[in-house]
Amino acid sequence: MAGHKKVKNIGRKSLQWTTLILLAYMVIRLWINPNYIADFEAYCPFGGLQAFASFSVNNSLACSMAETQIFMGILLAIGIILFSKLFCSYICPVGTFTEWLGRIGDRFHVRYQIKGVADRLFRILKYALLFVTVYFTVTSSELFCKEYDPYYAIFTGFGSDVVFWMALTALAITILGAIFIRQFWCKYLCPLGALSNIFTNVIMFAAVMVAYLLLLYFGLKISWVWPLAIITVFGYLLEATRLKGWLFPVFKITRKEQSCINCNICDLACPMGLEIAHVDVIDHIDCHLCGDCIQACPVNNTLQINKKEWRWLPSVATVSLIAIGLFLATTIELPTINMRWGNDRQLATASIFSQSGIKSVKCYGSSVSFANKMKRVPGVLGVETFVKSHKVKVLYDPKKLDEEQIRKSIFTPGKTLLHRPPADIKEIAVVKMGVDKLFDSYDAFYFTQLLRQQKGVFGFSTRFGEPVKATIFFDSSAIQPSGLKQIIEQPTVTYRSRGKTYTKPIRFKVTDATDSLRFIKPQSFISSMFQPYNKIFNKYKTYRAQDLQIYQIAMPQALNPRFRRSMSLLVSHLSTDDFIVRFQTIYKERPYARIYFVRGKTDVEHIYRALTLPKLTVHYRGGKTGEVKNPFQFSEKGLVLKIGSKKTLSSK
Ligand code: SF4
Ligand code: SF4
Incomplete structure (x- = not known):
């Protein structure tokens, strides 16, 4: 068992600490500022390479992916081909964390190094994980690695993308593995480690991809799963049998035999437990050019990079690759x-x-x-x-x-009720205004938040125009159009959502407001705000008007859009009675439900019971039925109305 010797590798330590400090900054900022959106995957090259695969296959990017990750991923691949696994060595927080945890194992003499056949066999795990991760990312256009990634789980506090049991298992294996087995996660489980080693065997990778593209070019329809499977299988076989890359990486650690005093300090310093002291070139696939061996060697310039005094090269290359990646990400945007x-x-x-x-x-x-x-x-x-x-x-x-x-056609018109007008109000003021920068649903949301905070504003509707035309309904004794203009043109909007307060910048600009002021009845306001819901069923059109009656009952929840989505469930439930044939909402001074039923075949008590049952019976496509909680409340009894003396029925 080789122990780890503490080495002053300043370039590497600085980059590792910089990464950890930046992550800590993101966590602290997230705690103190609810408006801050922390993206802990923003710079992850593995996510970027998965997203790139998804983009190549589907012409689409994973939701949470942006150019930054993709360019980081591409530069990671270039970095590996040239310099080896610099990301693992200098940036990866899991690599840093497990390396430091391993020192606890060394201190208590419980850390072991898996060697021989077992070492080669265990390496298959990371390739299996790589295949599964890329497969599910490409098929779902979502980053599958988020579901189990211990790093992502910790920094997002086991957020919504994380599958708890998978991430907890991965975390436990990572921590215990790091203490008891040298670099267990990196060598045997990390899918990015597998991908990195595939890039070390870039000749194999390129040969498979060229063959695949040629077959596609000549018209063969072959799924992308085949090259993925072949590359992961070959990647594993090459790693397990050779434990080194083919020609690459270009830069490797070299040892000068003439000056070496065979002290073995380099072996002790190597975090990957590699044997350095008796080879001339370190071409082992696990070497990630960390340079700890160079720093630890007591004889100057005995360990070098490509036989040159380039000990600065890995740190400089890491920083340069990151800088190039960030530059490209800020200048190029790929379509989602x-x-x-x-x-x-x-x-x-x-x-x-x-x-x-x-x-x-x-x-x-x-x-x-x-x-x-x-x-x-x-x-x-x-x-x-x-x-x-x-x-x-x-x-x-x-x-x-x-x-x-x-x-x-991009614009979606809308109607929003903000406050119910008080019962004693006689008339409601209406003003039409053009509002610049009020275009998409986010703008409409901020616009809603602004007006909702103003007492006396009852609602608004929008329709397309340039600028968009907004009609605002309000109490003119509480606010005037000039006051509305002032509110709308505020530079920010502050609102609360799920217990947090948010402040967002807005840039609404009002044009042509005041000269259009008019007044309407409260009843007209309510009916103008809502599109009545109307469904006919159970052969409604086969009945004559005189065969039917209407049961009208107050339905306050019909004012709430959330409940409107459940109306189809209520309709499905009512349709169980063959003699209930139509459901409709109407908006007068109050909202009502109107239920049409066949005179003499069913009655109001039966309908009222059906409306107030704690569960609704819902009929799904394919003949299945199920039960859902009844979200509606009908506190009044309602009344029966007659239909006019029309001979035939319309569905309007
Ligand atoms: S051989 Fe040297 S450069 Fe490679 S991993 Fe070990 S200590 Fe780092
Ligand atoms: S630390 Fe330097 S001198 Fe000692 S064995 Fe390794 S290469 Fe040779």
Whole structure:
């Protein structure tokens, strides 16, 4: 068992400490500032390489991925081919942590080094983990490694992306493994370690990829899973049989036999437990060019890099690669999705419309939603989204669409009730205003927060225009249009959500407000705010008007959009009675539900019981039924209305 000797490798220690201090800074900042969004994966090259694989296969980036990770990943690969695993040695917090933990094992003489066949066999674990991680990342467009990564689990406090049992198991193995077995995580479990060693065998990697691309080029449809499987299997076999790379990395530790005094201090200093003192070139696949052996060697210039006095090279290369990665990440933005559904002929003559500031396009999921929305617009042929800058590009047929129509189709009009008007109010003031920078759903959310905090503002609706047209409903005895303008044009909005307070910058600008002031009845306000819900079922149209009656009952929850989503459940539940045939909401001075039923076949008591049952019986597609908690409350009994004397029924 080789023990670890403490070495003053200042370049390496500085970079390791810098990484840990930056992480600690992110954690502390997260504690003290709820507006701060800590992205602990922001610079992870492994996440970047997974995202790059996902991007290459699906033309889409994993949600949480940005260019920074991707360029870090690409530079990691270049760094390994040239200099070996510098990230593992100088940056990786798990590597640093496990290396330091290993010293506890050494102090109590309980740390062992796995050698021989067992060492070679155990190495398969990290390749298996690599295959599974890349497979699930590419198939889901989400970083699978977040589910078990001990680093991510710790720094996010076992956040929502983390699968608790997987991360806890990985953490326990990492800690115990580090204490009892030399660099257990790095040598045997780390999927980035496996990927790094594959890049050390870059000739194999390149040969498989070239063969795969040629087969694709010649028309063979081969799944990306095959090259992934072949590369991981070959990667393991090469590592297990040779324990060294093929030609690469370019830079390696070399030993001058003439000056070596065979003191073995270098062997003791090596964190990976490699034998250095009796070889001329350290080409072992576990060497990550940390330089601890060089620093520990008592005879100057006996251990070198490529027989040169370049002991500064690994630290300088690490810093340079990071700087290049950050520079590229700030200058180049890759699309999160790049989807085309027009044919080649249409795409050849397509025009491109770009729009920035679409804050609701913020990840893969919202990008796909955006693409689905645009697919429904005749003449749109494809979209690209760029989540970092919240930019979208829309490819369209200029013969069928113009830019204004595209902007109109991107825009989602809305209606928001902020406060119920008091019962004694006689009239409600209405003002229309153009509001610049009020375009996407995030803007609408901030706009809502601003107005909700103002007493006397009851609601607003928006429709497309340039700028967007907002109609605001308010109590003119509490506030005037000029006051509304002042509120809307504030530079920031502060609001609370899930127990935290947030402050966000906003840039709304009001145009043409005051001259449009008018007044309406409170009842008109309520009915203008809501789109009635209306469903017919159980052969509604086969009945004559005189066969039916209406049961009308107050439904206060119909004002809440959250409950509106559950109305289909209530309708499904009511449809169990073959003689209930229609459900409708109406918004008068109060919101009501209207339930149409067949006279003499069912009755009001039965319907009321069905409405107030604690559970709703829901019918799903495919004939299955289930029960869900009834979210609705009907506290009044309601009344029966007659339908007019029409002979036939309309569904409107
Ligand atoms: S051989 Fe030297 S450079 Fe390589 S890992 Fe060991 S101590 Fe670091
Ligand atoms: S520490 Fe230096 S002198 Fe001692 S064995 Fe290693 S290379 Fe030779």
